[in-house]
Amino acid sequence: MKILIIEDEKELSASIASYLATQEYACDLAENFSEALDKIETLDYDCILLDISLPGGNGLKILEILKQNNKSDGVLIISAKNSLDDKIQGLNLGADDYLPKPFHLSELSARIAAIIRRKNFDGHSLVKFHNLTIDTQSKVVTVNEAPIVLTKKEYELLLYFVSNKRKVISKDAIARYLWGDDMAGSFDFIYTHIKNLRKKLGDAGEADYIKSIYGMGYKFSD
Amino acid sequence: MKILIIEDEKELSASIASYLATQEYACDLAENFSEALDKIETLDYDCILLDISLPGGNGLKILEILKQNNKSDGVLIISAKNSLDDKIQGLNLGADDYLPKPFHLSELSARIAAIIRRKNFDGHSLVKFHNLTIDTQSKVVTVNEAPIVLTKKEYELLLYFVSNKRKVISKDAIARYLWGDDMAGSFDFIYTHIKNLRKKLGDAGEADYIKSIYGMGYKFSD
DNA sequence: CTAATTCTTCAACTTCTCTTCAAATTCACA
DNA sequence: TGTGAATTTGAAGAGAAGTTGAAGAATTAG
Numbered sequence: 147m148k149i150l151i152i153e154d155e156k157e158l159s160a161s162i163a164s165y166l167a168t169q170e171y172a173c174d175l176a177e178n179f180s181e182a183l184d185k186i187e188t189l190d191y192d193c194i195l196l197d198i199s200l201p202g203g204n205g206l207k208i209l210e211i212l213k214q215n216n217k218s219d220g221v222l223i224i225s226a227k228n229s230l231d232d233k234i235q236g237l238n239l240g241a242d243d244y245l246p247k248p249f250h251l252s253e254l255s256a257r258i259a260a261i262i263r264r265k266n267f268d269g270h271s272l273v274k275f276h277n278l279t280i281d282t283q284s285k286v287v288t289v290n291e292a293p294i295v296l297t298k299k300e301y302e303l304l305l306y307f308v309s310n311k312r313k314v315i316s317k318d319a320i321a322r323y324l325w326g327d328d329m330a331g332s333f334d335f336i337y338t339h340i341k342n343l344r345k346k347l348g349d350a351g352e353a354d355y356i357k358s359i360y361g362m363g364y365k366f367s368d
Numbered sequence: 369m370k371i372l373i374i375e376d377e378k379e380l381s382a383s384i385a386s387y388l389a390t391q392e393y394a395c396d397l398a399e400n401f402s403e404a405l406d407k408i409e410t411l412d413y414d415c416i417l418l419d420i421s422l423p424g425g426n427g428l429k430i431l432e433i434l435k436q437n438n439k440s441d442g443v444l445i446i447s448a449k450n451s452l453d454d455k456i457q458g459l460n461l462g463a464d465d466y467l468p469k470p471f472h473l474s475e476l477s478a479r480i481a482a483i484i485r486r487k488n489f490d491g492h493s494l495v496k497f498h499n500l501t502i503d504t505q506s507k508v509v510t511v512n513e514a515p516i517v518l519t520k521k522e523y524e525l526l527l528y529f530v531s532n533k534r535k536v537i538s539k540d541a542i543a544r545y546l547w548g549d550d551m552a553g554s555f556d557f558i559y560t561h562i563k564n565l566r567k568k569l570g571d572a573g574e575a576d577y578i579k580s581i582y583g584m585g586y587k588f589s590d
Numbered sequence: 591c592t593a594a595t596t597c598t599t600c601a602a603c604t605t606c607t608c609t610t611c612a613a614a615t616t617c618a619c620a
Numbered sequence: 621t622g623t624g625a626a627t628t629t630g631a632a633g634a635g636a637a638g639t640t641g642a643a644g645a646a647t648t649a650g
Binding site: 297298299300332334335338339361 | 595597605
């Protein structure tokens with residue numbers, strides 16, 4: 147479970163992070179507006195702790211951006227300003243919960259657990275990458291909201307790509323993932339399935355997500 | 369895990385070192401400005417404890433130099449001067465945390481653990497050398513933030529250089545690393561790959577990292 | 591059981607990398 | 621400063637890696 151902590155008080159965020167680490171959460175820290183945007187863009191988090199009163203840009207702005215990118219699931223607002231106004235505004239923008247400072251780390255942890263539970267529950271098992279979404283429950287893949295039809299192998303391949311986005315994946319790894327450990331020899335399957343997947347993504351308007359890295363494998367990125 | 373302690377009070381640094389040794393950290397000590405620079409240049413540390421109030425040069429100066437060399441990840445400032453000013457300046461320069469004296473060794477240890485965890489987590493397994501970074505997951509190499517495209521052999525060669533930076537590497541060792549043990553005879557491959565790597569690094573603005581040591585091999589340094 | 595779909599195999603083709611080689615240059619040492 | 625050895629360089633062919641289309645095998649659906 148990955149958590150992003152957007153908080154400018156370093157001592158606080160460090161202690162949150164070290165506490166959450168004991169609960170098996172992996173934390174990323176962002177201490178200002180631009181850092182936060184950066185992390186949000188490059189990684190997906192199971193939960194985002196957002197301090198509203200952030201220097202260099204308002205925390206609510208971040209929430210808006212998350213909302214626009216369909217990533218506002220799992221946001222827990224923390225704030226010293228315990229004003230009703232902030233709270234309402236935050237929840238309206240799609241935050242899942244609101245926790246006024248100061249708080250006990252155990253309460254924070256409980257709320258995070260609740261948010262993640264909820265998120266994984268309501269059919270939100272969506273894996274996303276830009277305008278591409280994969281619903282791992284219904285197994286429906288959409289590009290720009292329009293569904294595309296994939297075969298089973300193509301679906302598994304795409305899911306593997308998206309969940310390892312921006313990493314170079316060796317053909318060996320792909321072979322092991324799709325066919326199990328005993329896939330010595332030829333990569334002809336892979337070539338063909340990649341060709342077909344590229345074709346279908348291309349037809350749907352999103353070519354070029356799957357890059358070949360000569361001699362190394364493939365990389366799914368933008 | 370390697371830790372550098374930059375601290376002029378010998379008793380303090382000794383007791384920190386011996387405590388951290390019990391936690392499986394290996395500590396190096398530097399008790400003044402020049403010693404610190406020396407250690408920083410020759411070795412990479414997982415965490416650096418930096419006393420701001422250092423004789424013979426300000427500790428913040430060291431932080432600046434670390435920052436310039438892209439080594440400011442993992443710096444924990446310790447200081448008796450518990451002024452807000454120092455703190456802000458330190459954190460602006462990229463330190464990860466700030467611990468005012470006096471402190472409990474257990475707290476120090478907890479913060480170090482947090483810093484190392486953070487560093488390994490959001491560092492994406494980055495190998496760095498000055499303005500050069502190698503992301504070993506995405507296999508992307510950047511010079512001054514701009515990505516450069518390398519072939520597989522070039523990438524492996526560069527990675528070998530960077531992980532053996534500032535050491536003289538024999539062509540035999542390079543050959544064994546890149547092609548396995550059975551590479552008797554000619555070094556023509558190496559010459560060519562080094563030429564190409566130099567070209568690409570040069571085009572990206574960083575020539576001269578790869579030095580030839582006549583009759584011995586090569587050295588990657590600045 | 592048949593038809594349709596999907597998966598795998600194969601071969602021709604394209605693209606990019608690696609290696610080879612010879613000529614030019616640099617270096618250490620006498 | 622001259623000499624042989626070490627290194628650099630550019631060019632080009634060999635070779636590996638990746639792409640593509642087509643067709644047979646396997647699987648699934650009706």
